[in-house]
Amino acid sequence: MLPGCGKSSGGSAPAELQLYVAASTAHVIEPLMVEYQNRTGVVVRVNAAASSTLARQIEQGAPADVYLSANEKWMDHLAGKKLIDPASRRDLLGNRLVLVAPASHNTPAMSISDALSKLDGRLAMGDPDAVPAGLYGKAALQSMKLWAAVEPHVAAAKDVRSALLLVERGEADFGIVYATDAASSQRVTTVATFDENTHKPIRYPIALTTQAQAAVNPLFDYLLSSTSREAFEAAGFTFYANDGGDDAR
Structure with a gap:
């Protein structure tokens, strides 16, 4: 599990977690988050849009916990603004x-x-x-x-x-x-x-934001897990992330 990098939940469950994802991943992410919520009881709000739109929203103070971009450019943009946790960043997916x-x-x-x-x-x-x-x-x-x-x-x-x-x-x-x-x-x-x-290789980097709630760590691990791998590969994505080791079971 990744170390918490942002706001502490103070020992109580967060009202909800905010997952900002590239629009092209929504048809996989949304069912995964329904499954995650059913297993854990944690509410996850998915905001799916263009990676550029999401990055600008985060830059303007939107309460994202996790950002999944469809290219490196917009993740680099937020990294330059010190709005993501660099230790958490990794390539999650590939596409054609x-x-x-x-x-x-x-x-x-x-x-x-x-x-x-x-x-x-x-x-x-x-x-x-x-x-x-x-x-x-x-x-x-x-x-x-x-x-x-x-x-x-x-x-x-x-x-x-x-x-x-x-x-x-x-x-x-x-x-x-x-x-x-x-x-x-x-x-x-x-x-x-x-x-x-x-064209440049199509990579989808994922990272925690610097304001991420500590309670997001199990969700982040779930996005790197074998359960997520199976869902993304079934949809045709290449899955690059190492297994997070936590299937929310």
């Missing part, structure tokens, strides 16, 4: 970037260049200047020398799940999302997977 299309369009598998080189409609993606999936997507398209042609067609979304929703609704011809997002939806099809060499 894919190009998707509405399932109703029956778009066949093809190369990313073929799909986007003559794009007439919209390309949904997270905000390419802030949202991790958008940053990865922009970097990949720049590496492939497609960004200049594609940029005018970009529908920038507040987070990757919102980008997925645009494609599901048929409001965008294509979307750039994580492989786990595509796998979670029956309303999109994966057209192609981006070569990992076209």
Whole structure:
């Protein structure tokens, strides 16, 4: 178990714990937290949004106990502000970037260049200047020398799940999302997977905040546990963290 790094609970249970997580992990985190609450009786509030949005909320004083980012940039940002506990930081997850299309369009598998080189409609993606999936997507398209042609067609979304929703609704011809997002939806099809060499490795670092309640330590261990590993791997994530050794049993 990690040592407490912030507020003491004073020997009494906290009213609730606050877990701030990247939007792309919500469909796994939320059921895990229901299970954790049922096992322990501890209430966990999950705030799922773009990693950039969450980091800014924490910077402005939001009462987060744990922060799970979809890239290193925003975790580094909070580290620079001394708002996370550096001893607790570690990579939790990995992912892949894919190009998707509405399932109703029956778009066949093809190369990313073929799909986007003559794009007439919209390309949904997270905000390419802030949202991790958008940053990865922009970097990949720049590496492939497609960004200049594609940029005018970009529908920038507040987070990757919102980008997925645009494609599901048929409001965008294509979307750039994580492989786990595509796998979670029956309303999109994966057209192609981006070569990992076209962008930085997709890593999800996790850390306690400097204001974390001491009572959050068992929850943090649970997020590193074999129970969490099974849930994340079933959803298609790569799980990097060492087993926390506490399955809340």
